[in-house]
Amino acid sequence: MTMALCPEERSATIPPAAAATAALHGALLESRQRWQDLAGLSADFVFETDSAGRFSFLWPDHVLGHVSAGLLGRRAASLVLGTGPDPFDQRQAVRNHRVWVAGAGGQPRCLSLSLAPIGDTRGQFAGLRGAARDVTEEETATTVAAAGLRRAALLDALGEAVRHAGTAAEALVHGLTGLRDALGCAGTAMIVPGAHGPEIISPTTMVPPGLIEAATDALDSARDWVGRLDGRLPAALFHHHGRAPALSALAAWRAAGARDWDAEDLAVLRAMAATLGAVLGFRRLQAELEQQASTDGLTGLANRRAFLGSLAAAIGGRAGDAGGALFFIDLDNLKPINDRLGHEAGDAALRITARLLRDAAGDTGLAARFGGDEFTLWLPGVTEAEATARAEALIAAAAAQPCDHPAPQFSIGLAWRAPGAVEGAGLLVARADAALYEAKRSGRGRWHLAEPAA
Structure with missing residues (x-):
């Protein structure tokens, strides 16, 4: 018959050494659990290396996707990405040292390392003890934020250069130059399709072979393009669609052998394509407004303001020019044409006059509608005899025009310089105007040469 023992009796039967061992084992288990809990709270993994930099201890069982047991005996530095100094070659404690390493499958991971050297019984270096935190997401977010700030600062600086330009054309050049220098490009350009081939706006005198063809393809397909021209030059093209006809492409290229574009480069180029495309549209609008401000809408000739400015620039009141003749021309019968046949017939007579004067001006002269039925013509370099012959020819050409209504009739005042x-x-304009008055007073359909300048 077996008799049960009470707890007091059982404990009394356990030898003291066994009890001490059991107590020590329990304390060690508790200490190990405490250590694991603390390590797990402060780090993603902990490790030790030997004096040769090989992993001799790793916890937990999986580290960065690797099986910890498979890393034992492997040099810790073999996981490090890049060509910088070995972060595990330490002889003193470091904290929060960041390094990129290869996770499972080669995925880059950023670690924050805290390391302390281990000494042997003789005080010699025996390895490292370390804790590592995976801060990849934090580092990536910081990098993205920093890149965003750098990009914003760059775009703001480029925008300032564009905004402080005096004209839209200057703004384009400033923006392209600043972009070229900021991204280390060999050149930048805005490319605009045209009826007679693309227009190239660039502070660079030469564009590389193949760029125009690539730009034309990008514009035709409305797609951006990033690659290498001739397999050597890193190049990028970003198109911009504005109000028609405001299609354009920003082109940038680097020298042969230069680095490829990174994500920040491309983001800046994409943003500047929109900015400079808008400036290009404004340049077109500005040119149209200037054209309208200086052109007579009915005849297409220069208007009074534009003509006077061009004449002053052509002669400038300076000695040494080739001289010439100024014609003041009056369409004598415009009012009768308007009264009898209507304003459409009068407008036709004005357009005929404009055509005759445009032909007479050629490539070197200036023709304008001065206002109402008055026109002007400046012919540089002609002699006095040539000027009077031209006046007679204009009067005869007007009278000989085939039309359904009375042909234009000219009175011309001439001032030779x-x-x-x-x-x-x-003074030249005043003399020509006075000569026109004399021509009209003498019967119209005639010319009169002004007295020489005093």
């Missing part, structure tokens, strides 16, 4: 004269535009 000798080569090297110092007479300014104002």
